[in-house]
Amino acid sequence: MSEMKIVSGNFAAAYGAKLSRVEVVAAYPITPQTEVVEKIAELVAEGEMDSEYIKVESEHSAMAACIAASNAGARAYTASSAHGLALMHELLIWASGARLPVVMTNINRAMGPPWSVWADHHDTLAQKGTGQLQFFCESNQEVLDSVIMAYKICEDEDIMLPAMVVEDAFILSHTKEPVEIYDQELVDEFLPSYDPDYKLDVDQPLGFGSLGMPDWYMDFRYKIAEAFEKAPDKIMEVNKEFEEVFGRDPGGLIEEYKTDGVDVLIVTMGSISSTSKDVIDELREEGHNVGLARLRTFRPFPVEEFRKLTKGVNVVGVMDRSYTFGHGGDAAREIKDALYGHRDVILKDYIVGLGGRDLTPKILKNVMLDAISLQDKGLDREIEWVDLRINQERWRR
């Protein structure tokens, strides 16, 4: 029987791995991810989870071990955060190039310096070009659901790519919420065991990750691009199947919240989405025609969906909890890319909550009111850093 438990986002990730019958776990601890691997270690030690738990000396080795395990035909899992994820960078690219469906949980944490352990999306988004699918979660339940879903999507023969299921530091990782821990049989029905066609086998030796000369390299890379092109449909297909089996919609590519016929569309990612939805309700009651799109899947980027969603919209206000220097907020920039040549719309990028700076309903409401005001006054600036100490009075009043 499925049971409700009050668990943190970290434990939800661990239970997601357990329910997915992960066979190999290799991880290195880092705040705020430590509890994920601690919990898994406990589950393995107590015989509740039948996995090989490999202790490694770094995150680089953690992903390397997962890659080898996946090559050997095992379902592999790891978890990390911020600097640990950055250290994994090389292997994240290897996992996608080798087409291995390793799933990891990353706890979104700010990169130093200044040294920080708090919520910020830059660590994950700095890896957006590594060939990983990226799912941004809003709740602890979604963390558990997304780990299970990610294996199903990634192990599909048309996809065969690694994925990152990500959740915000502390706001989810250390906050407890009721989470439905599904019946194992139900999960088994949804997620069959992993059995790739080619795997490491001493009786039938194969070469993996060999040299690709200039006359073939590009063609192998194109195959990855093709898999990414197929990924949006696959994600929606698995999302639907998940809903049928578990009675819950984890959010697909973009979760739409009261977006029908809106004049102003607000875009959020991760944990601020919940607070933002309350603010949307308040603004709608006050007569503003505003709705929210929660960008759940950052890779593949839902280009088509944004084009559809912005039809008839006057203003798109994007809240980015990350900033790429010399470029801008990651989501805003990519949405602009998607809309280029398709929509003539005002788009403003709000840089918010870096390094865990608190995002109160008041601040979020002021951001949305600013976006609403652009309908009359037009775009004042492309990028606005919200709640900097120099402009705090404006956003907190």
Add this chain to the structure above:
Amino acid sequence: MSEEEVFRIVIDPKDHRDLPRAVITDCPSHLMTKTGSWRTLRPIVDLEECIKCGICWKFCPDVSIEVKEEGAVVDYDYCKGCGICAKECPVDAIEMKKEADYV
């Protein structure tokens, strides 16, 4: 394993549609790619001079030297011509010559 057995997973691929999803081969990639073709200098061992000490074998970064009965023998399929062996040989038995003169 012979060259003919290379890519047995896929026989004679023409474009990406014929390839496996990743670079997976049924033998090591060195059978497909003779990296010795990248060489511009060729080590020539003077077997009269060679004392079979094995230092070149130890230093060769491409594992392309074997010390045999007759002395150090270079595998020109994979030797990239870096010249380390010539530099390290204690009796100067290896000379680096222009590859162009041999092809």
